[in-house]
Amino acid sequence: MASFDHSHLPPPEVRDPAVERYNARLGLVLFAVYLAAYGGYVFINAFRPSLMDQVVFSGINLAVASGLGLIVGAVVLAVVYARLCRRPKGGGA
Amino acid sequence: MIYEPSSTAVVVFSLFVVVTLGLSFYLGRRARTAAGYYAAGGSVPWFVNGIAFAGDYLSAASFLGICGMIAFFGYDGFLYSIGYLAGWVVALFVIAEPLKRLGRYTFADALDNQFRSRAIKLVAAVSTLAVSVFYLIPQMVGAGVLIKPLLGLPHWAGVITVGAVVILIVATAGMASTTYVQFLKGSLLVLFSAGLTVLILFRGLKVDPSPEASAQQTVTVTADGKTLVNGKPQGRGPGEADLRPVGHVSKLPGGASETGPLGPIEFLSTVRDSEIVLWREKTVIDDAGNKVTTYSPKPTSGSDVLRPGNHPMFADLQKESLPAKLNFISLMLALFCGTASLPHILIRYYTVKDSAAARKSTVIGIAAIGCFYILTLYMGLGAMTGGSMDPSNNNMAAPLLARSFGDLPFAIISAVAFTTILGTVSGLIVAASGAVVHDVLTGCFKLDVTDTGKVRIGRLAAVGVGLVAIILGIMFERMNVNYLVGWAFSVAASANLPALVMLLFWKRTTKQGIVASVFAGMVSSLTWILLSGDTFKNVYGLSAEQSPVPFSQPGLVTIPLSFAVLVVVSLLTRPKAAS
Numbered sequence: 008m009a010s011f012d013h014s015h016l017p018p019p020e021v022r023d024p025a026v027e028r029y030n031a032r033l034g035l036v037l038f039a040v041y042l043a044a045y046g047g048y049v050f051i052n053a054f055r056p057s058l059m060d061q062v063v064f065s066g067i068n069l070a071v072a073s074g075l076g077l078i079v080g081a082v083v084l085a086v087v088y089a090r091l092c093r094r095p096k097g098g099g100a
Numbered sequence: 101m102i103y104e105p106s107s108t109a110v111v112v113f114s115l116f117v118v119v120t121l122g123l124s125f126y127l128g129r130r131a132r133t134a135a136g137y138y139a140a141g142g143s144v145p146w147f148v149n150g151i152a153f154a155g156d157y158l159s160a161a162s163f164l165g166i167c168g169m170i171a172f173f174g175y176d177g178f179l180y181s182i183g184y185l186a187g188w189v190v191a192l193f194v195i196a197e198p199l200k201r202l203g204r205y206t207f208a209d210a211l212d213n214q215f216r217s218r219a220i221k222l223v224a225a226v227s228t229l230a231v232s233v234f235y236l237i238p239q240m241v242g243a244g245v246l247i248k249p250l251l252g253l254p255h256w257a258g259v260i261t262v263g264a265v266v267i268l269i270v271a272t273a274g275m276a277s278t279t280y281v282q283f284l285k286g287s288l289l290v291l292f293s294a295g296l297t298v299l300i301l302f303r304g305l306k307v308d309p310s311p312e313a314s315a316q317q318t319v320t321v322t323a324d325g326k327t328l329v330n331g332k333p334q335g336r337g338p339g340e341a342d343l344r345p346v347g348h349v350s351k352l353p354g355g356a357s358e359t360g361p362l363g364p365i366e367f368l369s370t371v372r373d374s375e376i377v378l379w380r381e382k383t384v385i386d387d388a389g390n391k392v393t394t395y396s397p398k399p400t401s402g403s404d405v406l407r408p409g410n411h412p413m414f415a416d417l418q419k420e421s422l423p424a425k426l427n428f429i430s431l432m433l434a435l436f437c438g439t440a441s442l443p444h445i446l447i448r449y450y451t452v453k454d455s456a457a458a459r460k461s462t463v464i465g466i467a468a469i470g471c472f473y474i475l476t477l478y479m480g481l482g483a484m485t486g487g488s489m490d491p492s493n494n495n496m497a498a499p500l501l502a503r504s505f506g507d508l509p510f511a512i513i514s515a516v517a518f519t520t521i522l523g524t525v526s527g528l529i530v531a532a533s534g535a536v537v538h539d540v541l542t543g544c545f546k547l548d549v550t551d552t553g554k555v556r557i558g559r560l561a562a563v564g565v566g567l568v569a570i571i572l573g574i575m576f577e578r579m580n581v582n583y584l585v586g587w588a589f590s591v592a593a594s595a596n597l598p599a600l601v602m603l604l605f606w607k608r609t610t611k612q613g614i615v616a617s618v619f620a621g622m623v624s625s626l627t628w629i630l631l632s633g634d635t636f637k638n639v640y641g642l643s644a645e646q647s648p649v650p651f652s653q654p655g656l657v658t659i660p661l662s663f664a665v666l667v668v669v670s671l672l673t674r675p676k677a678a679s
Contacts, residue, residue, distance in 0.1 A: 020201070020454035027197070030459075034193035041189045048182070049432045052408055053425040056418050059407045066369025070175055070407045071477075074182045078470045081189050085466045088192065094456055 023095035030092045037084050044080060048073050101343045101490040102336060105252030109511035113250055116515040117265055120281055120522060127280065128272030134554040137274035138205040138534045139450040146457040148283050150464020153448055155282030157184075157439070157465070158289055158472055159235070159524040160242025161585035163517050166473075167501075168494035170480020171347065172378065174405035176414045177480055180586075181473035183432050187439025187589075188469065190597075192462040195440045197455035198604050206531070207446040208539040211599055211618075215611035218544045223618045225539035227595040228443040230622055232532040233568065234588035235442070239525045240573020241584070243518070245495040249503075250514045256574045262518070263570035266525045270533065270562040274555070278526040279451055285523035288516045290468050293475040296498075296513060299505050300482035301367055304359040305374065308348035308487060314377055314397040317343055317491065323389035343395070345500070347489040350399050351375035364478070371481055372402040378410065378484070379491045395491040405484070413634075413652075427651035431586060434655030438589030441596035444524075444531035525569065533561040586653070587629050594621035594658035602666050613670030621662030628654035 051058050051073075059070035135141055144152070162184065169177030203209030208224030240259045247258025269277050320328040327334040332341035352359060353373040362370060378400045383393045404410065408428075409418045416424030439445060449458045483489055483497040488504035490496050502513035537558045541547045549557065576584070598621060599614045629635060632652035633644030 022201070027201075030197060034197075038189060038193035041186070041193075045186050045189075045432075045436060049429055052179075052417065053428050056408060060403055062372075065365050066372055067365060068372060068403065068406055071178075071368055071372075074175075074178055074477075075474060077182050078185050078473055081185055082467050082470045084189065085192055085463045089460060089463045092456075092459060 021095045026093045026095045033091055034088065037088050041081065041084055045077060048077060101345070101492060102334065103249035103252060105250070106507050106511060108507045109250045109514055112508075112511040112515045113518060116519050120284070120519065121265065121268060123280055123284070124269045124272045124277035127276040132552065132555060134205070134538075134551050134558075136276060137555045137558055138530070138538060139447070140275040140279050142450060143453050144279050144451040146452055146461040147464055148279065149448060149452050149457070149461035151286040151468055152279045152282040152451075153286070153445070153461060153465030154290065154468035154472065155284070155286030155520075155523040156445060156448060156527040157469055157524075158286065158520060159585065160239045160245075160517070160521050162472070162476070163289065163293075163520050164242045164245060164495045164498060165238070165585065166476045167480045167483060167498035168496070169411065170476060171483035171489055171497035171501075172494045173411035174378070174400075174481075174484070175407050176409070176411035178477050179408060179414070179432070180435065181476050183435025184439065185466070185470055185473050186436050188462065188466045190437060191440040191445070192459065192466065194604070195446075195600060196449060196458045196462050199446060199600070200449045200452070200455045200458040203450060205447070205450055205538045206534045207443050207596065207600070208535070208543065210446075211603060211614055212543070215614070217611040217615070218546075219615045220611055220618075221539045221543035223615050223622075224596075225535040225544070227591075227618050227622050228535035228539070229532055230626065231441075231443055231588055231592045231595070232528045232535075232565070233572065234591055235444070235585060236525060236528050236565075236569040237572045237576050238584035238588075239521050239528070240569050241576050242495065243521045243525075244573060244577060245493065246499065246514055246517055246521070249496065249499060250511075250518070255577050259570055259573035262521055262525065263566050263573070266522055266529060266569075267563050267566035269522065269526050270529045270566070271559040274533075274558065274562075275447070275451060275530050278523070278530050279448075281519070281526055282523040285516070285519040286468060289520055290472050290475075292512055292516050293472055293479060296502055296505075296509065297475050297478040297482070299509070300478055300486070300501075301364060302361045303482075303486075303505075304362045305349050305352060305367075305370055305485055306358040307350065307352055307356075309357075312344065313346070313348050313487070314350070314399075315344075316397065317346075317395045319343065319393045319395075319492065321391040321393075343491060345488050346377070346379050346395070346397075346491045347484050348377055348487050349374050349485050350377050367478065367481070368406070370402075371485070372406050374402045375399050376402060376405055376485060378405070379489075381491065393492070405481075423651045426656055427653050430651060430653035430656035433659060434586065434590040434593045434653060437593035437597045437655065437659055441592035441600065442588070443535065443592075443596070444527040447531050447534060448527070529562050529565050529569070532565040533558045536561040536565075590629065590654050590658070591622060591625045593655055594625035594662050595619075596621070598659065598662040598666055602663070602670075606667075606670075608670050608674065609666065610670045610673045610675075612673040613666040616669040617662045617666035620665040621658055624661055625654045625658040628658060 061069045063072045166177045199210050202213040212220040243262035244255035244258035329341040377397045408414050483501040486504045488500045499514045503510035599617045602609045631649050633647035634652040636642040636647045637644040
């Protein structure tokens with residue numbers, strides 16, 4: 008925190024359209040995967056709510072398992088995205 | 101319920117406030133330029149920014165509102181945890197990096213990047229202010245809720261205390277102090293929530309067979325303003341009575357009387373196989389003009405507790421009610437789309453140096469926020485079964501749960517919750533202040549203001565927004581804080597997200613299309629909310645059936661509407677060369 012003395016914005020970052028396109032496409036693919044899972048969860052709750060009562064493992068029902076799964080799944084996909092994204096050459100850390 | 105102030109809580113609370121203000125004054129000397137004040141110089145380390153995301157996002161709604169909703173209604177509160185976290189997927193995969201590249205101080209910068217339009221600046225600023233005010237109300241209500249048991253002060257005193265501290269934080273160092281207050285708060289909230297969850301699991305579940313545990317209670321406010329509890333004047337003295345804390349297990353699997361310590365999965369499966377007493381509130385006005393509120397026990401099977409449908413808003417999900425299903429889908433859509441449209445979240449992307457740092461800080465934020473939302477399920481169920489809840493106030497479930505473990509956990513959790521509110525309110529006020537100065541005064545009206553002048557006006561704007569927040573926090577005392585945040589998400593998702601997404605992914609987007617989309621999304625969602633059954637019932641005191649709209653949550657209609665308006669207006673206003 009001692010170095011937290013910033014009066015001016017940092018210089019504009021190095022741009023690389025190819026890297027930006029790759030990262031954007033990767034983001035959209037992962038977004039689509041998550042959207043399908045989230046959409047399925049919402050659909051089941053809205054139109055097949057009785058399915059949420061089904062025990063899926065260790066006495067845990069589908070409602071709890073899918074809810075926890077969506078939270079953990081978001082974290083996992085975020086880490087995958089961070090690992091697979093590319094950086095512009097000379098773009099620093 | 102009457103709350104006795106705790107001296108430990110006062111000491112811990114004061115310590116938190118002193119540390120927070122000390123940090124703000126220390127950083128205040130280092131934030132004298134507009135870049136420093138509004139964006140912390142764009143050089144906050146990505147890890148700090150990631151935890152600050154959690155500190156910014158995990159508001160009173162998340163901590164007090166969701167825990168309270170789970171404690172009173174079971175799984176329905178967890179739906180919010182899931183929706184709030186899912187929204188971060190949109191932020192990370194779709195918005196984060198391009199937004200960082202396109203803007204400097206506010207999200208209007210990104211919208212306006214290629215058009216240089218005063219109208220875009222103005223409409224985006226108005227949207228920022230509308231969303232920020234909607235979001236501020238529940239934070240301030242939460243402050244009042246917390247201060248009651250913590251310091252024994254009335255609701256309005258809590259609201260004014262938070263307002264004053266936050267105004268000082270923001271006015272001294274803007275985004276710099278806000279970032280570190282949020283970092284501190286995000287870390288403490290996740291760590292202490294984890295600690296509370298460990299205590300819950302270690303305590304396990306226990307049956308309370310006493311008849312008093314399941315006895316109905318009444319609160320009567322007489323026509324001449326006196327409060328009676330179970331027919332006696334409210335108080336702790338002889339001949340007086342107060343509401344008894346509630347929430348217990350009535351049957352455990354196999355007829356056991358207690359479980360002893362449980363593992364995380366075992367805790368959930370045991371709750372599912374148990375019977376738990378939930379509490380329902382009903383208020384009537386009797387013939388003498390007295391307002392009588394009855395709190396009745398409702399033994400409920402654990403399998404019903406751990407599925408949607410106990411909260412009145414979701415009760416019809418189990419039936420073939422199309423409006424209820426649409427209302428549910430609409431809410432989940434707004435939560436999904438709302439996060440990436442909240443101005444106070446978006447401006448945090450400008451506090452890091454580049455898009456890679458924006459991405460990494462979002463991943464850290466998602467991990468911290470995800471951990472916390474999993475813990476809300478345990479804290480809510482722990483409160484539901486721990487015999488410590490105030491039946492008249494579901495926002496107090498988490499702090500009172502902590503109190504059931506002793507005075508120190510209560511003091512720490514309450515102080516953390518208080519810091520939670522400080523962090524989120526600070527972020528909202530910085531966002532609102534940036535919108536006023538950067539978007540309206542210098543962006544739209546082109547006022548020639550020096551860099552120092554921008555900081556000075558920003559501080560004045562922070563004071564103004566803070567005062568508005570104080571007034572609204574006092575006015576909306578009785579509303580569930582989580583419910584109010586749902587409104588803010590709907591307005592943000594309808595007004596901001598369509599314009600941001602289309603700007604990034606549709607080349608034919610025009611400035612007129614953006615202005616029309618933000619305006620249409622904001623006006624339509626606000627109008628829908630004001631005409632909704634929930635507002636008729638909870639705000640106007642009318643019957644929900646009188647509402648002209650078929651379901652209360654606007655997102656399902658107003659988000660697509662905002663997209664459609666953008667497409668149509670953009671096509672109608674295409675530059676001639678392009679057509």
